[in-house]
Structures are given as C-alpha cells and as structure tokens.
Amino acid sequence: QAKADGRGLHKVFNQALEATVARRQKVEKAVRQGYDLDLFTLEFQPLLDQTSNLCVGFEALLRLTDEDGERIPPDEFIPVAESIGEIERIGTWVLKTAMAQAAAWPDDLFVSVNLSVRQFESQELPELVSELLAQTGLPATRLELEVTESLLMHDTDKIGRQLADLRTLGVSIAMDDFGTGYSSLGYLWKFGFDKLKIDRSFIMGLADSRGQASDVLDAIIALGHRLHMVVTAEGIETEEQADILSAMSCDQMQGFYFGRPMRPVDIAPFLLNNVAATRRDNKKTSVPK
Ligand code: C2E
Ligand code: MG
Ligand code: MG
Ligand code: MG
Numbered sequence: 199q200a201k202a203d204g205r206g207l208h209k210v211f212n213q214a215l216e217a218t219v220a221r222r223q224k225v226e227k228a229v230r231q232g233y234d235l236d237l238f239t240l241e242f243q244p245l246l247d248q249t250s251n252l253c254v255g256f257e258a259l260l261r262l263t264d265e266d267g268e269r270i271p272p273d274e275f276i277p278v279a280e281s282i283g284e285i286e287r288i289g290t291w292v293l294k295t296a297m298a299q300a301a302a303w304p305d306d307l308f309v310s311v312n313l314s315v316r317q318f319e320s321q322e323l324p325e326l327v328s329e330l331l332a333q334t335g336l337p338a339t340r341l342e343l344e345v346t347e348s349l350l351m352h353d354t355d356k357i358g359r360q361l362a363d364l365r366t367l368g369v370s371i372a373m374d375d376f377g378t379g380y381s382s383l384g385y386l387w388k389f390g391f392d393k394l395k396i397d398r399s400f401i402m403g404l405a406d407s408r409g410q411a412s413d414v415l416d417a418i419i420a421l422g423h424r425l426h427m428v429v430t431a432e433g434i435e436t437e438e439q440a441d442i443l444s445a446m447s448c449d450q451m452q453g454f455y456f457g458r459p460m461r462p463v464d465i466a467p468f469l470l471n472n473v474a475a476t477r478r479d480n481k482k483t484s485v486p487k
Contacts, residue, residue: 222278228264229279233287237262240295241459244468245310245430245452248443251479253472254450255308255342258296259459260288280316289317290326297334297341299462304469310342310372315349318356324363331367338368342393345371347379354385361389372430377418387425394422398433398453404442412442419448 232238242256262270279285293311300309317323331338343364349357361371372393373386377400396418403411415431422429434440434453443451457468 224264225270225275225278226282228262228270229275229282229284229288231265232262233284233291235265237264238288238291239263239461240292240299241461242296242299242309242465243452243459244457244472245450246456246472248447248449248451251472251476253307253457253469255310256300256303256465257310257344257452257459258292258299258312260292260312276314280314285314285316286320289314290321293327294330294334297330297336300340301334301336303465305337305340308340308342308370309336310344312344312374315345315352315357318345318349318360319352323360324367327364327369328367339370342370342372344374344395346374347376350382350385350389351380358389365390365392373427383421391425391427393428393430394418394425395430395432395452396448401431401433401435401439401443401453405436405438412446415448416446419446423447 228237239261241259241261243259244253245255245257246252247254260272260276262272262275264270276285279288296309296311300307303309313323327341327343330336331341345361365371370392371389372395373391374395375397376394378397396415400411400415400418404415419429428450429448430450430452431443431446431448432452434443434451434455436455439453440451440455460468
C-alpha cells in the first residue's frame with residue numbers, strides 16, 4: 199500500500215514537472231518566433247494629470263500572442279526573453295514602435311517605455327535612443343524610460359553613466375514600481391530620476407488600513423517632490439481610491455479606473471472623450487461669477 203502511494207505521488211510530481219517544462223517550452227518558442235512572425239504588439243495605458251484629469255501621456259505595454267492565439271502575460275514572457283537573450287532585439291522593437299506611434303500623437307503627450315536591466319548591460323542605450331529619436335522624429339522631451347529598482351543593484355557606474363547620457367539627450371527617466379525593491383534612497387538621489395512611480399501595492403491598501411497606508415503614500419509623495427521628481431500613482435482601480443488620491447498631492451494617476459491598456463486605434467477616441475469629460479467637470483466645479 200505504502201509503495202503504491204509513493205508511486206502515485208511520484209506520478210503526480212512527474213506530471214507537474216512535465217507541465218512546467220511544456221509551458222516553458224511553449225513560452226520560449228513564442229518569444230523566439232515572436233519577432234519574425236509579428237506575434238508582438240503594443241498596448242498603451244493613459245496617465246492623467248492629477249488636478250485637471252487631462253491625459254498627459256501613455257505607457258507602452260508589450261503583448262505576446264502565440265501561434266495558437268493565446269495571450270502570454272509579460273510577467274511570464276519577459277523573464278524568459280531575458281534569460282534566452284532575446285530581450286535586446288525585442289526591447290529595441292518596443293522602443294522604435296512606441297516612439298514612431300507617439301510621434302503621430304498630439305505633441306503635448308509623452309510616451310513611456312519599460313526597459314530591462316539587460317538592455318543597459320549589453321547595449322549602449324544612449325546611442326540607440328538618439329538614433330531612434332532621429333529616425334522617428336519624436337522630440338526627446340516626449341520620451342520617458344522606466345526602470346525598476348533592480349537596476350541599481352547592478353554595475354552602477356556603467357548604468358549611472360548611461361542614465362546621465364540619456365538625460366542629457368532630454369529624455370526623462372522614471373523609477374517604476376517604487377517601494378517594492380531594494381533601492382537605497384542614496385541611489386535615488388545620486389542618479390537623479392525625473393519621475394517616481396509608486397507601486398500599486400501602496401494604492402491597494404488605501405481603503406482598509408485606517409489611514410496608515412495613506413500616511414505612507416503621503417510620505418513617499420513628499421520624498422519624491424523633495425527630490426524634484428514628478429510623482430505618479432499606479433494601479434488605481436476604484437472610485438474610492440481615485441477620491442483618496444485626488445486629495446493628495448501626487449502629480450499623475452494611472453490605473454484601470456482611468457483607462458485600461460488599449461490598442462493604438464482606441465487612442466484617438468479616448469483622447470476626445472477625455473477632453474470632453476474634463477470640460478464637463480470644469481463647468482460643474484467652477485464657481486459662477
Ligand atoms: P509595469 O511597468 O509596472 O506596468 C504596469 C502593469 O500594471 C501593467 O501590466 C498594467 O496593465 C497593469 N495595471 C495598470 N493599471 C492597473 C490597475 O489599475 N490594476 C491592476 N491590477 N493592474 C494594472 P502588464 O501589461 O501585464 O505588464 C506587467 C509588467 O511587464 C510591467 O509592469 C513591466 O514591468 C513589464 N513590461 C511590460 N511591457 C514591457 C516592455 O516593453 N519591456 C519590458 N522590459 N518590460 C515590460
Ligand atoms: Mg512601467
Ligand atoms: Mg509599474
Ligand atoms: Mg511592474
């Protein structure tokens with residue numbers, strides 16, 4: 199009996215392992231083919247100005263749909279792309295495509311592009327970016343690059359120099375998912391980021407922590423402003439969260455409540471709607487003379 203149980207367990211374990219390996223192979227195949235078969239697309243999620251509610255820019259988010267039509271989430275395929283050395287080629291495609299799109303938007307809108315640490319390690323990003331700016335005609339001031347705190351744990355001299363060169367070009371650098379990693383405040387100051395994006399885990403806790411979460415949020419916003427950074431809150435999903443944030447002094451807001459990541463064709467209608475809605479709101483709240 200014991201022997202039979204052991205074999206049963208063994209079988210379950212093997213099946214689980216096989217499933218993991220098969221999944222990994224499926225993702226890896228899609229990542230390898232993605233570039234040649236056009237399996238990658240971009241979606242764009244709006245960022246709104248906190249006081250006017252006007253859209254000020256969009257974050258480009260990479261999508262992968264494999265040959266069977268299944269959408270593989272970026273949190274799953276980006277680490278695979280990094281580990282098999284595909285992220286550079288894909289990352290360059292993302293930059294170029296996002297910049298070319300943004301060049302056709304109204305010229306007060308920026309585009310924000312996520313970067314992997316690998317792209318700093320194996321490429322000269324300032325050279326690549328300045329080439330792409332020239333190619334696409336996008337002004338440098340309309341490009342923002344998002345990096346995460348993990349970047350600061352790597353070869354900081356090389357990365358620091360590249361960040362400085364990118365800023366010299368006029369490109370903004372944003373610290374993404376702030377508060378989830380291991381960045382020391384010293385690096386935050388040393389590298390002079392232009393923007394701080396507060397991770398959505400801080401927003402999620404807002405409604406149910408008796409004010410503690412909002413105290414933490416207040417403190418992070420104050421820190422960001424003290425270091426001359428634009429502060430964005432991400433992952434705002436509910437009206438309640440939006441209301442709490444509108445009473446705080448963060449600069450920009452992003453989240454499903456304001457707009458989901460959308461296909462390029464949906465951007466123009468979104469913008470029209472956004473302008474109309476803000477006009478209506480301004481009428482409602484303005485005091486009659
Ligand atoms: P991120 O840069 O922090 O992007 C924000 C993620 O949060 C996106 O997930 C977005 O869809 C999601 N999000 C936005 N608002 C809300 C909300 O209100 N609630 C919830 N629950 N989620 C929200 P997505 O598109 O799945 O991307 C996940 C991560 O994958 C990104 O996190 C980023 O780290 C990475 N990623 C995406 N595109 C690229 C890329 O082109 N290059 C690189 N290196 N990484 C990318
Ligand atoms: Mg991001
Ligand atoms: Mg983020
Ligand atoms: Mg993230």
